[in-house]
Amino acid sequence: MGKKRTIRTIPQERTPMVQRPAAERARDFTEVACGYAPGEALREASRCLLCPDEPCVRGCPVGIDIPGFIERLGEQDVRGAYEVLSATTLLPAICGRVCPQETQCEGVCTVGGTLEPVAIGRLERFVGDAAIAEGWASVPSAEPNTFHVAVIGSGPAGMACAADLAKAGCAVTVFEALQQPGGVLRYGIPDFRLPNEVIDAEIGKLARLGINFRCNTLVGRLFTVEQLIRDMGFHAVFIAVGAGAPSFMGIPGESLNGVLSANELLTRANLMRARDFPAVDTPLGTLGRVAVVGAGNTAMDALRVSVRSGAETVSCVYRRSRTEAPARAEELAHAEEEGVDFNWLTEPVAVQGDGERRVRGLLCRRMALSEPDASGRARPVPVPGSEFELECDTVVFAIGTSANGILGRTSQLELDERGYIRVDQDLETSMDGVFAGGDIVTGAATVIEAMGAGRRAAGSIKRYLGLAAAEAEHVPASDGDGMLFGLGPEQRGYARVHLA
Amino acid sequence: MAMTVVRPAAYEVVRRLDLSDVSFLVEVRDPDVARAARAGQFVMVMSHAGGERIPLTIADFDRERGTITLVIQAVGKTTREMQRELRVGASLHALAGPMGEPSRTEGVRKVVCVGGGLGVAPTYPVARAFKQSGAYVIGVIGFRSKDLVFWEDEFRAVCDELIVCSDDGSVGIKGLVTEGIAQAISRHADIDELIAIGPPVMMRGCAELTRPHGIRTVVSLNPIMVDGTGMCGGCRVRVGGRMRFACVDGPEFDAHEVDFDDLMSRLRRFRPEEKLALDRWEQGCRIAAPADVPSG
Numbered sequence A: 001m002g003k004k005r006t007i008r009t010i011p012q013e014r015t016p017m018v019q020r021p022a023a024e025r026a027r028d029f030t031e032v033a034c035g036y037a038p039g040e041a042l043r044e045a046s047r048c049l050l051c052p053d054e055p056c057v058r059g060c061p062v063g064i065d066i067p068g069f070i071e072r073l074g075e076q077d078v079r080g081a082y083e084v085l086s087a088t089t090l091l092p093a094i095c096g097r098v099c100p101q102e103t104q105c106e107g108v109c110t111v112g113g114t115l116e117p118v119a120i121g122r123l124e125r126f127v128g129d130a131a132i133a134e135g136w137a138s139v140p141s142a143e144p145n146t147f148h149v150a151v152i153g154s155g156p157a158g159m160a161c162a163a164d165l166a167k168a169g170c171a172v173t174v175f176e177a178l179q180q181p182g183g184v185l186r187y188g189i190p191d192f193r194l195p196n197e198v199i200d201a202e203i204g205k206l207a208r209l210g211i212n213f214r215c216n217t218l219v220g221r222l223f224t225v226e227q228l229i230r231d232m233g234f235h236a237v238f239i240a241v242g243a244g245a246p247s248f249m250g251i252p253g254e255s256l257n258g259v260l261s262a263n264e265l266l267t268r269a270n271l272m273r274a275r276d277f278p279a280v281d282t283p284l285g286t287l288g289r290v291a292v293v294g295a296g297n298t299a300m301d302a303l304r305v306s307v308r309s310g311a312e313t314v315s316c317v318y319r320r321s322r323t324e325a326p327a328r329a330e331e332l333a334h335a336e337e338e339g340v341d342f343n344w345l346t347e348p349v350a351v352q353g354d355g356e357r358r359v360r361g362l363l364c365r366r367m368a369l370s371e372p373d374a375s376g377r378a379r380p381v382p383v384p385g386s387e388f389e390l391e392c393d394t395v396v397f398a399i400g401t402s403a404n405g406i407l408g409r410t411s412q413l414e415l416d417e418r419g420y421i422r423v424d425q426d427l428e429t430s431m432d433g434v435f436a437g438g439d440i441v442t443g444a445a446t447v448i449e450a451m452g453a454g455r456r457a458a459g460s461i462k463r464y465l466g467l468a469a470a471e472a473e474h475v476p477a478s479d480g481d482g483m484l485f486g487l488g489p490e491q492r493g494y495a496r497v498h499l500a
Numbered sequence B: 001m002a003m004t005v006v007r008p009a010a011y012e013v014v015r016r017l018d019l020s021d022v023s024f025l026v027e028v029r030d031p032d033v034a035r036a037a038r039a040g041q042f043v044m045v046m047s048h049a050g051g052e053r054i055p056l057t058i059a060d061f062d063r064e065r066g067t068i069t070l071v072i073q074a075v076g077k078t079t080r081e082m083q084r085e086l087r088v089g090a091s092l093h094a095l096a097g098p099m100g101e102p103s104r105t106e107g108v109r110k111v112v113c114v115g116g117g118l119g120v121a122p123t124y125p126v127a128r129a130f131k132q133s134g135a136y137v138i139g140v141i142g143f144r145s146k147d148l149v150f151w152e153d154e155f156r157a158v159c160d161e162l163i164v165c166s167d168d169g170s171v172g173i174k175g176l177v178t179e180g181i182a183q184a185i186s187r188h189a190d191i192d193e194l195i196a197i198g199p200p201v202m203m204r205g206c207a208e209l210t211r212p213h214g215i216r217t218v219v220s221l222n223p224i225m226v227d228g229t230g231m232c233g234g235c236r237v238r239v240g241g242r243m244r245f246a247c248v249d250g251p252e253f254d255a256h257e258v259d260f261d262d263l264m265s266r267l268r269r270f271r272p273e274e275k276l277a278l279d280r281w282e283q284g285c286r287i288a289a290p291a292d293v294p295s296g
């Protein structure tokens, strides 16, 4: 590896990623960030100090061996880097794109103490994209067994659990209520952040592991969780139905035409392709001047979808300041570049109608920050007499979601006070053999946390089923044969394809 | 490699019956949904990959044959296109359900089941469910005129009494369903419940009629839906001053608590887009027409 790197010898500047110019990208749904070229990835990899105490690993919710994969990458062993990632994550191409790295791995990177931190997410994406392009997959080692497991919900938690169990030899069926799998990745996060091809590639890998996807299947109504075990022959169940139910503020005027949830806007635009209306049948409606309430990832997505869908003006309304905005830093910066008008320290009081039950504007008031509240964030308090009307035609609420009630009310599952599914430390629910994880247990969180929960649940399910070597099903396929960038056709593909 | 991403039912149309120029019935194969379906529930349907997800009530189900029956009124682009395309042997692109809370029949001894126009179809399984639970069922079904009448015999089979109404008096009693309800109320002092399904104005009329009598009244609401799983909030309705999602909390609600003005205005949300889609589609049909129909 040559001379030891120090903060002074590494490239001082973080390697920039090519991005499409704001004026161009704001008119389409093609991806904004173009990814690293091999040379760029190599340069960025050389900025990692390979710290023995690995602070970044502790910053990652699933504890990816970050120096390990970056070291392989630095040796131009992309396949090897992919194997290191695969020991922990199923979805590097996705998490590399959507993780809030600044508050996770990159937030605690040693280099970040002095310079810009190592671009861990971008490197992870680079490896994930290479794996998709080359058709790599981590190879399962277990023989098919006789266990059948049902996974409810096809978001990141469900996908991760299904993959681990299939690799351990179980016959896995994933039930999804919508017509396409992917969960929030499909219906919520827009293509310009996470292209559908990436999701399709990941789902395709799962299908090739022998996992059976059953879309158009609303569990709870079509059959119950109890029936899965009692009548349908499943030995265990994993519930990963997300926290999809949108919240509204409960202020006057919320039922006016022109008020909608971010989930509705995004589902119409992403899953139903309403942006192509009238070539497809689902309309988005005339957006006109749009005001989006909230400043998380969902709000950023709603803002930027509006920008791309012919809105005249697009404003964000958030009651705290930019510093407290929960969105990923990159999305916030992108939204600013794309011309979104941000109203920080502003709280909606009422949606105002035009007399014909259509939105005319959003009555707001200014806020000031006082001492931090229980969550540690500065508490916003209204500024007296600061009311003003923000003229708009569409109001989108992106202020969070809660647990969907369908499974709760159609089963004996024990729920907590807020309606989320109660689990023990092994993610097992109050029902024997039924496990749960992801947003339906924690409330809205992140893709990587949901994925981590799916893998943890898979471990618990394997123990529950009495499968040996519950944690160690992963066998690296590359034995350090020094793969070079761009090299590939003879690489190994998939080891096991079908299940009985 | 093709992925298995649907339930392997294929949602094939096995029977089709035209009820009028603007309404038709399709029986669709889906053994899973047929097995699970209960009165009062609906399905979300996409007729093709670029189609809209639309809610349709399960008007009947046959667990042995593994089919469900949908009765559809061709009102806009999606339903007009379905009217043209959904012949026997054709398949829907997607079908998910059953959705919504089933009708509650327990404890009701005497019930009036009211269906107006196409609402007659979704009322049928509800009337049948009440009959099966042992209630005395009074059916009230209303049509504009005699030639639009359908399922009269089916209704008779599950009702202890049936009152047919028509706007023009060409069949049954002349007048709206509210006339029929008034008759039923005058003959029976012990009605526990009334359930009404039809256009919002009709349902509101029924609610106003029963309110002074203190008869518990249930209506099945039909707001615009997208997913039908409780995820988008598009189907929210105001009931008793509270926001409820019709697809998971409903579609049946206490009629005396429903804000019908709110429902009716929200149904107009996409008027311009609906018109655009229909005009564009009709134009497409006209352009395509010369190829199908030889001139002369």
Ligand SMILES: Cc1cc2nc3c(=O)[nH]c(=O)nc-3n(C[C@H](O)[C@H](O)[C@H](O)COP(=O)(O)OP(=O)(O)OC[C@H]3O[C@@H](n4cnc5c(N)ncnc54)[C@H](O)[C@@H]3O)c2cc1C
Pocket (backbone or CB within 6 Å): A098, A099, A100, A152, A153, A154, A155, A156, A157, A158, A175, A176, A177, A178, A181, A182, A183, A184, A185, A188, A189, A217, A218, A219, A220, A240, A241, A242, A243, A244, A266, A297, A298, A299, A301, A328, A404, A406, A407, A437, A438, A439, A440, A444, A445, A446, A447, A448, A450, B229
């Ligand atoms: C718009 C938006 C943007 C986001 N952006 C980011 C981001 O940039 N970075 C990040 O880390 N996180 C982001 N998140 C959060 C992240 O997407 C979620 O935390 C994560 O997807 C949760 O995964 P999950 O598997 O628990 O559930 P979900 O992804 O919600 O998937 C649940 C699936 O279950 C299905 N389902 C529900 N009920 C049933 C049922 N009864 N039967 C069958 N199927 C059912 C649903 O249709 C859905 O497909 C975002 C969330 C949203 C909404």
Ligand SMILES: Cc1cc2nc3c(=O)[nH]c(=O)nc-3n(C[C@H](O)[C@H](O)[C@H](O)COP(=O)(O)OP(=O)(O)OC[C@H]3O[C@@H](n4cnc5c(N)ncnc54)[C@H](O)[C@@H]3O)c2cc1C
Pocket (backbone or CB within 6 Å): B042, B052, B053, B054, B055, B056, B057, B058, B070, B071, B072, B073, B074, B075, B076, B077, B078, B079, B080, B118, B122, B221, B222, B223, B224, B225, B226, B251, B267, B268, B274, B275, B278
């Ligand atoms: C729970 C429920 C059950 C229903 N059952 C039936 C049924 O059994 N038979 C039947 O013919 N119709 C039923 N409907 C109504 C049916 O879904 C609409 O007529 C259909 O979506 C119209 O689509 P379109 O493109 O043909 O017409 P459009 O021109 O798009 O719309 C015509 C009118 O239909 C309503 N509508 C439009 N889109 C939707 C949508 N996505 N969801 C709901 N309503 C919409 C609006 O009021 C609109 O003004 C039901 C609706 C609900 C909510």
Ligand code: SF4
Pocket (backbone or CB within 6 Å): A059, A060, A061, A062, A063, A064, A066, A089, A095, A096, A099, A100, A101, A104, A105, A106, A120, A121, A124, A448
């Ligand atoms: S999964 Fe997310 S948090 Fe973990 S290393 Fe990758 S980008 Fe960082």
Ligand code: SF4
Pocket (backbone or CB within 6 Å): A047, A048, A049, A050, A051, A054, A055, A056, A057, A066, A067, A108, A109, A110, A111, A112, A118, A120
């Ligand atoms: S903390 Fe930063 S520099 Fe250190 S190993 Fe992790 S990524 Fe590399």
Ligand code: FES
Pocket (backbone or CB within 6 Å): B224, B225, B226, B227, B228, B229, B230, B231, B232, B233, B234, B235, B236, B245, B246, B247, B248
């Ligand atoms: S249709 Fe989306 S929440 Fe009811």
